[in-house]
Amino acid sequence: MIDVEDLIALVRNYNPRTNADLIRRAYDYGLRMHEGQFRHSGEPYFTHPVAVAAILTEQRLDDATIITALLHDTIEDTRSTYTEVSELFGKEVAELVDGVTKLTNLQLSSAASKQAENFRKLFMAMSKDLRVILVKLADRLHNMRTIRSMRPEKQAQKARETMEIFAPLAGRMGMQWMREELEDLAFKVLNPEARTSIIRRFVNLQKETGDVIPKITADIRSEMDEAGIEADVFGRAKRPYSIWRKMEEKQLSFSRLSDIYGFRVITQTEADCYRVLGAIHHHWRAVPGRFKDYISQPKTNGYRSIHTTVSGRDGKRVEVQIRTRQMHEVNESGVAAHWSYREGVRAQNPFAVDPAKWVATLTERFDEGDHDEFLENVKLEMYSDQVFCFTPKGDVIKLPKGATPIDFAYAIHTRIGNGCVGAKVDGIRVPLWTRLKNGQNIDIITAAGQRPQSTWLDIVQTGRAKASIRKSLREEDRTRFVKLGTELARVAFEHVGRKVTDKALRTAAKTLRLEDETEVLARIGSAELSASEVLEILYPELATQTHEEVTVQRAVVGLAADQNFRRADCCQPLPGERIVGITYRGKGVVIHAIDCPALEELEDEPGRWVDLHWHSGRHAPVYSATLKITIANDAGVLGRICTLIGQQKANISDMQFVDRKPDFYSIIVETELRDTEHLHMLLTALEAESDVAQVARFRDLTRKP
Template sequence: MIAEAYAYGMKMHEGQLRSSGEPYFNHPIAVALLLAEQKLDDASIITALLHDVIEDTGSTWSEIASRFGNEVATLVDGVTKLTNLELSSKDNAQADNFRKLLMAMSKDVRVLLVKLADRLHNMRTIRHLRPEKQKRKAHETMDIFAPLAGRMGMQWMRDELEDISFRVLNPDGRKSIIRRFIKMRSESGDVIARITEDIRTVLKQANVEAEVFGREKKPYSIWRKMEEKNESFSRLSDIYGFRIITNSPVDCYLALGAVHKRWAAVPGRFKDYISQPKSNGYRSIHTTVSGRDGKRVEIQIRTHEMHTVAETGVAAHWSYRDGVRFENPFAVDPFKWLATIAERFEHGEDSQDFLEHVKMDMFQDQVFCFTPKGMVVKLPRGATPIDFAYAIHTRIGNSCVGAKVDNSRVPLWTKLRNGQSVEIIRAEGQRPQATWEDMVVTGRAKSAIRRSLRDERKATWIRLGREIARVALSRVGKESTDKALDTAARRLSLNDRDDVLAGLGSAELTGHDLVGALYPELLRDNVLPTLDDNASPVVIGLESGQEGRPAPCCNPIPGERIVGIATRGKGVMIHAIDCAELVEVEDEPVRWLDLRWGPGHDRADHEVRIEMIMANGTGVLGRICTLIGEQRANIVDIRFLDRKPDYFRLFIDILVRDMEHLTNVLTAIDADSDIAEVHRHRAAAPVQNRTTTD
């Protein structure tokens, strides 16, 4: 089957060339070779040979299925769909596409293994692309594919993908690291060979049979440590890495004892991932010691089986030996993480949150903390007691009011360390605070906090929306009943009446929308008082046949001194006498008309926008809306400009009779203790151009 796939792929790609000028089919061969080196199954290798035939040739899913079976056809189709995702997009499409990528993986993780091998070979030959495309692909690889390879446990692939991307994105930085390595070797000789021999001697004396390997860290790994620790190259302590590969877990601990007996361990640099494996199946002991000449060196100790998982990760779950599936006892089920991710974000998370949280889950290292009863809780590096609380249960996180770490009370923003015991202090009735979102690092905690805050805001919006609905319907002689709101929900394609009220309270809907959904004929008959674009206010001073319209820049109302400016084709624009726009026509007195308001303006049908800054507290906005109603002014629209943990800044459009009426409204609002500032807002954009009015 592999030979047939080879022949079929070569035939389909015949005559096609890569950017380098070489035959295109060299690429599928290289991808298949990468998977064969990882001892993957036949279907994966065949998929690698055919992974571009649907996209780049005349081949179809049906033809591949008839020749190679449905399994291969489905895998090829999955890889094709991943290839077509624009993962490097900077807008929400990146998040949506990343979600699709993970969902495709969840059906068969081999799709991802083929795609990662495809990306690795493309990165190895990236120099043949245009510079701008190289940078785009490098950013995409650094953001998405390298951490995905790491999360799947394929550390060797992650290292190479990051290093190639680093070479494209920061060639000078990479060259600087390499030059320093060369200089260091010339000054101190082959340190790796000497330390490797020292470790072998120590293990032999302890009767531990093991293999020992040494290496310099990758340039990007060194650069990242320099950035994280804000240290120069010369001050970094762990630029060398050594691995001890033993025959059994017992030998791992014997080797650890021998190493620590010979060299001093560096405090705080010990991690036992054998007793507490990482979630991607990684097992190893990490320790840093002061070795030869006082140089700090990092040593990893693991068994051969653990080493296989550490190198190939999820691929170890699919590996074959002599055609027989090889079950590695240390390989994790590749679907567990995907199932956890899918479960975590099933409660209405938007795509941007999904991307943010999955990236966190891929990038973060782990710390292990304990509950007072001794249960181990795995958290990412930088996690706080709030993350700990949500990791146990959402209910515990929501009701958290404090924490004790190792029996000492600590602030909730404290970063937890390995081995600490954490006790959460709770209080019934406590709700998550908006500031918590900046304190936590886990996707689970962020998601729960946002959901709780959203639910709390929705309750406030519903209370406010109920008042807006009452006012809007009363103006057309109708009553706001539950049945009416249920009917509006169906007409507006919303779930229920609460969604209608929340939409009104959050300014996503207006009273105009509500009335239009229930009584569209009333809108057609112009029953609702609106500010008609073509309506002429009753003013004195217009000549016969002239049409006057309020200028959108100042939107004058009765009680203000006004002036008319004649405009070609637009009649007369009526401005307040203090309007800043009048400066532009002060040298054209012939266009000016002396106007004043006529009698009869006793209806509240002049629209004014007020801007206010108010405390973010329960019931504040509802109270302000009640104040406006008590002053016999109607709310037309509400729009939030800023939502902060302690205050809101918003626009409220209201209908008033005149300046005296507006002054009364502003005075009543300003007297409220939760209002920091309130004033009339001269619209920067034409008020009459709004898409909705009440």
């Protein structure tokens, strides 16, 4: 375990003005609080907080963060309290320790819904003080370095959580070195055979070709000397997980993988960066499509560097990153550079980003009410690399890799995204699902009245676009549901001789604890609430009439005790329609709708007519009614129509296609319904569906009664 004086020496290396006494007191306090506690490895527990503090000194962080690292488990695991920490070390440290404690208690690898909620809490903690996450990342890094002492199932859980959450978070914060180490440590747990195989192949490659890193480093230095550029050159082999991921993404074998070496050239000035680029491209051939200029177009976390891949010594592909010293410091520390110290004062690095602004850009436009949507969008943002595209006016738009013209449109303005009907890339019309590339000029084509399509959600990549599309779809659905609910309520109220009024609906809303009468109508339209339930709330005396279940045997009133009935196949009368019975020898009474054309043939036989009416109670959904529906010939439309019918509590008993065209289908669907109100509700819901061109009740008058 690092002793306190060694830890203070690490801090003094970058901050000679450190409060050594406060660090000593925090060290002694943490040691005392954790006395008698041990890690899974058998070591004293306090070795862990000290190791976390040492990791943070590598980022040259302030005293408050180092002290927080020493105390980060005290409130959770010992008799220490927030009040005591605040009194001894100040409110700033107490708040940070409390924040880390709350993060530790979040089960980020739990069930999806809980994980989404906890992920939001994690980002809320970040927005208050990003140093909480810096301590948590260092905590996770040390735990992963010492993970072998845990149970195998616990190792797997922590490794998955690290790979899914903490590694990409470190990368998104600009701490690429930490991301790579976390990924590789998790890879070692989750897929040890693959990692061992990569290492073995790499060792064999070095035996065959020798260690090429010093040779290529010497080549680059020689070019710098020849060009008169003062620069430092460093080379390294990429980590096993980085190599394995590239093999998986590109479906390449190890022998065909080229750029497994990376080199950095650190210069004094920005102008030198471009001189270095010119010298390297003059000496080696650049690989097409492998050039990125993050100096002129920096990442949101402050990352600046020029990336190029060239065919180096012996034709081996080599990735070269070119940056200034100040850029390199930010690239290594990422957002943490905001708190870094040099010579006892806060470093004034012009490339360090404001943490508050960074968190704001990461969580911009995420819907506050939907935890799952928030989780999806944050993960999209965390994993994304970037492409840079241009508007017709020359403005630069930053987008994640794989973004489409729709993402581009929403990045400009929500109104542009909602109205997008097409796009031109470099002057050529392209489909909206086209993946954009660096440097392309994008011209968005809009049209009045255009609305986002639900299929766009499967196309777009950015959280902003997904959130805007979902919001628009919700608003559109709500308008449709309110319209549908208004019509259903009108029919239901008229059925019992009442009239729908705003006052009546407001009364129902108050009873149901809903916002207003519009919300009542929206819920009726979406089938979350039935018009009959609203009637029962407003007029309890109608409850029996409205909800009494009527069996098929007593569905019709007016029959003699020895008479049975059946419905005519030609007109399929439903409860709620005016009906008449016609007696048939050996068939009992056949019920027709009063407007059935078949009755014209029986006008001269009044003796066969029986005056009947339906029972006024609630009927079971067993009465067949046939619909003719014309729908768009697109993938998934028929499934959505069947789902919609089911949502209206109607059963499909038969279906047949009667007309097939390239752009539409006509189908005959036999449904089982309760009554005319149920039929009207189903027809209205189908008419409101955008993929339904026509829908009507279908009566086959060629059928015999």
